[in-house]
Amino acid sequence: MTKETPDESRSGRGGRRTRLTPARLRPRDVVRVSAGGLRARPARVVLSALGIAIGIATMVGVVGVSSSSREDLLRQLDRLGTNMLTVQAGRTLFGEEAKLPVTAPEMVRRITPVTAAAATGLMDATVRRTDRISEDVTGGIVVQAADDELLDTLRGTMAAGAWLNAATERYPAVVLGSVAAERLGVSRPGGQVWIGGRWFTVLGVLAPLPLAPEIERSALMGFAAAEQYLGFDGHPTTIYERSADEAVEDVRAVLPGTVNPENPEEVDVSRPSDALTAKAAATGAFTELMLGLGAVALLVGGVGVANTMVISVLERRKEIGLRRSLGATRGQVRVQFLAESLLLSALGGVVGAALGAVATAGYAMSNGWPAVVPPWAVGGAVGATLVIGTLAGLYPAMRAARLSPTEALTTT
Amino acid sequence: MNGTKKVVELVGVTKVYPGDVAALRGVDLVIGAGDLVAIVGPSGSGKSTLLHMIGTLDRPTSGTVRIAGYEVGDLTDRELSALRARHLGFVFQQFHLAPGTSALDNVADGLLYSGTPPKARRERAAAALERVGLGHRLGHRPHQMSGGEQQRVAVARAVAGEPPLLLADEPTGNLDSAAGAEVLAVLRDLNASGTTIALITHDAEIAAWAPRRVGVRDGRIVTDERTETAAATPATTAAKPAAKPVAGPGAETVEAAR
Numbered sequence: 324m325t326k327e328t329p330d331e332s333r334s335g336r337g338g339r340r341t342r343l344t345p346a347r348l349r350p351r352d353v354v355r356v357s358a359g360g361l362r363a364r365p366a367r368v369v370l371s372a373l374g375i376a377i378g379i380a381t382m383v384g385v386v387g388v389s390s391s392s393r394e395d396l397l398r399q400l401d402r403l404g405t406n407m408l409t410v411q412a413g414r415t416l417f418g419e420e421a422k423l424p425v426t427a428p429e430m431v432r433r434i435t436p437v438t439a440a441a442a443t444g445l446m447d448a449t450v451r452r453t454d455r456i457s458e459d460v461t462g463g464i465v466v467q468a469a470d471d472e473l474l475d476t477l478r479g480t481m482a483a484g485a486w487l488n489a490a491t492e493r494y495p496a497v498v499l500g501s502v503a504a505e506r507l508g509v510s511r512p513g514g515q516v517w518i519g520g521r522w523f524t525v526l527g528v529l530a531p532l533p534l535a536p537e538i539e540r541s542a543l544m545g546f547a548a549a550e551q552y553l554g555f556d557g558h559p560t561t562i563y564e565r566s567a568d569e570a571v572e573d574v575r576a577v578l579p580g581t582v583n584p585e586n587p588e589e590v591d592v593s594r595p596s597d598a599l600t601a602k603a604a605a606t607g608a609f610t611e612l613m614l615g616l617g618a619v620a621l622l623v624g625g626v627g628v629a630n631t632m633v634i635s636v637l638e639r640r641k642e643i644g645l646r647r648s649l650g651a652t653r654g655q656v657r658v659q660f661l662a663e664s665l666l667l668s669a670l671g672g673v674v675g676a677a678l679g680a681v682a683t684a685g686y687a688m689s690n691g692w693p694a695v696v697p698p699w700a701v702g703g704a705v706g707a708t709l710v711i712g713t714l715a716g717l718y719p720a721m722r723a724a725r726l727s728p729t730e731a732l733t734t735t
Numbered sequence: 736m737n738g739t740k741k742v743v744e745l746v747g748v749t750k751v752y753p754g755d756v757a758a759l760r761g762v763d764l765v766i767g768a769g770d771l772v773a774i775v776g777p778s779g780s781g782k783s784t785l786l787h788m789i790g791t792l793d794r795p796t797s798g799t800v801r802i803a804g805y806e807v808g809d810l811t812d813r814e815l816s817a818l819r820a821r822h823l824g825f826v827f828q829q830f831h832l833a834p835g836t837s838a839l840d841n842v843a844d845g846l847l848y849s850g851t852p853p854k855a856r857r858e859r860a861a862a863a864l865e866r867v868g869l870g871h872r873l874g875h876r877p878h879q880m881s882g883g884e885q886q887r888v889a890v891a892r893a894v895a896g897e898p899p900l901l902l903a904d905e906p907t908g909n910l911d912s913a914a915g916a917e918v919l920a921v922l923r924d925l926n927a928s929g930t931t932i933a934l935i936t937h938d939a940e941i942a943a944w945a946p947r948r949v950g951v952r953d954g955r956i957v958t959d960e961r962t963e964t965a966a967a968t969p970a971t972t973a974a975k976p977a978a979k980p981v982a983g984p985g986a987e988t989v990e991a992a993r
Contacts, residue, residue: 342814343805343810343814343815343817343818343821344813344814344817345813345814345816345817345820345848346817346820346848346849346850346851347850348847348848349853351853352847352853356844356847359833359836362835363833363834363835641829641831642831642833645825645827645831646847646848647792647816647819648790648792648819648823648825649819649820649825649845649847649848649892650816650817650818650819650820650821650823650848650849651816651820651847651848652812652813652816652817652848653812653813653816654813655816655848727792727793728787728792728793729787729792729793732792732827733783
């Protein structure tokens with residue numbers, strides 16, 4: 324605190340002595356005064372903060388939900404592994420359907436980094452509930468021969484019953500994929516289905532296999548049974564293979580030659596996890612539209628804040644006049660109203676971010692996803708409210724600061 | 736003639752508002768340290784403009800205004816703000832108290848722009864409220880106090896920073912005569928302890944109470960009289976000591992709430 328002693332030079336022309344410098348306002352005081360200004364009009368504050376909150380909640384929620392869905396896919400991928408390759412018979416040079424050699428699965432197992440491999444062979448037969456149903460009604464279900472390593476290779480699990488084993492693969496018995504079981508109306512083992520002119524007993528039902536949707540839609544029997552009862556030629560159509568993660572590309576390179584040394588060009592190799600990875604990457608596309616909607620809501624909220632602040636300045640002319648008479652500079656009045664606007668929109672931002680996070684958690688929980696609210700989304704939301712608050716408060720604050728003290732005090 | 740220093744010095748001050756409305760037409764006025772001056776005149780006489788000049792709330796069209804030795808014309812808006820914060824205290828006809836805020840905080844906030852640390856602000860505010868006889872009402876909110884008490888809070892706010900000059904614009908205009916007398920008594924006490932006070936009023940009775948009376952009419956000073964001995968206070972004042980006011984309605988609930 325400086326205290327001037329206005330003693331000498333009371334007449335002095337240009338009688339300036341100690342320079343008068345306004346005291347700085349402490350940041351804490353700025354916050355306190357601004358908060359006080361808001362507290363005086365709670366209903367209006369709540370309503371205009373709500374506008375901001377809705378915008379922010381939308382944006383955080385949209386980002387949160389899409390992040391949660393992506394996180395779910397990524398975790399699924401993690402669980403299923405990205406080290407699986409499938410080998411399929413392609414087409415010959417003449418466009419006919421090629422076949423994989425009978426020895427192919429064995430050859431694939433001999434590739435050093437390969438940890439597991441299994442084959443399936445597609446047949447012409449159809450599977451039906453009973454012999455009374457027309458042969459044309461396949462329900463989109465195919466009949467395949469499968470070797471007993473398929474379940475392990477796919478890292479699949481049984482929803483009910485048992486997988487094929489060395490004994491059951493010789494008998495007229497099938498394991499149904501999850502979709503096949505649903506379409507046939509078989510949910511537990513012990514029932515019978517009609518395949519290629521005879522009854523097959525259902526051994527078990529597979530749990531869903533996100534990496535091999537074609538297996539979900541299959542009735543699977545052992546190679547031996549297929550050959551014996553349905554005249555299957557023993558040529559596999561698809562080979563599933565897993566290797567060490569870092570060797571996937573190397574394995575991919577040698578697979579065609581290993582599977583079919585004579586005609587490697589007739590072999591198609593694909594990586595099923597690529598589809599899931601692409602899906603995970605694509606979840607962002609829709610998000611942008613929703614983010615745009617959130618941004619519009621935020622903008623409208625910002626206009627609401629600006630409106631509230633303008634009205635506030637008009638109503639509080641006397642307060643402004645009083646503050647000026649108490650020694651507030653124009654700058655301090657400006658800062659007060661700007662801080663009020665910032666505080667108002669920050670309030671909306673914080674509430675909105677919390678609402679968005681809660682909405683994300685709720686939606687994710689109802690979908691069985693892990694709830695993920697990315698920190699950058701919350702940070703961005705807070706940043707956006709600060710920008711909005713500044714923009715919305717700038718004009719009202721300037722108006723407040725421009726008000727002359729006498730004008731402010733004499734208005735009734 | 737107790738003023739040896741000039742707290743206020745106006746030389747040839749005129750003020751013309753847009754539309755050629757001349758509110759002041761050449762005013763010369765000196766207020767010395769320790770003066771208690773009533774500036775009296777009918778409405779439209781220019782006394783409010785005069786207060787704005789003295790209070791550095793506005794600048795003259797021509798002439799010189801010197802407050803506490805500073806020439807207002809030489810100062811920037813920022814410097815004027817600092818001058819007001821340190822050298823001037825204002826009391827208005829309306830009390831301008833923040834609703835929902837205790838008397839203590841209302842007064843403490845008056846020191847917001849003086850650079851006083853928060854703790855010191857509250858201590859000084861408590862002292863100022865003590866001076867105006869409201870030491871027992873620190874925690875009361877404006878709506879829990881009578882008009883006279885509210886105006887005394889406003890006076891406390893104006894003098895908490897111990898400014899050399901206190902300007903009061905119709906301080907009793909919104910009060911009944913008893914409450915007005917309370918406020919005047921407080922002002923007199925403050926003056927007795929050294930604060931220079933300029934009081935604007937249209938009320939001749941209040942003007943007569945002041946030791947020095949400056950009459951304003953049509954933008955000019957028409958009279959400037961001084962009573963050497965303290966003037967008789969208005970009848971109501973004597974009966975009303977400043978220290979213990981009668982509790983207003985609702986005082987019991989307030990006391991209970993504390």
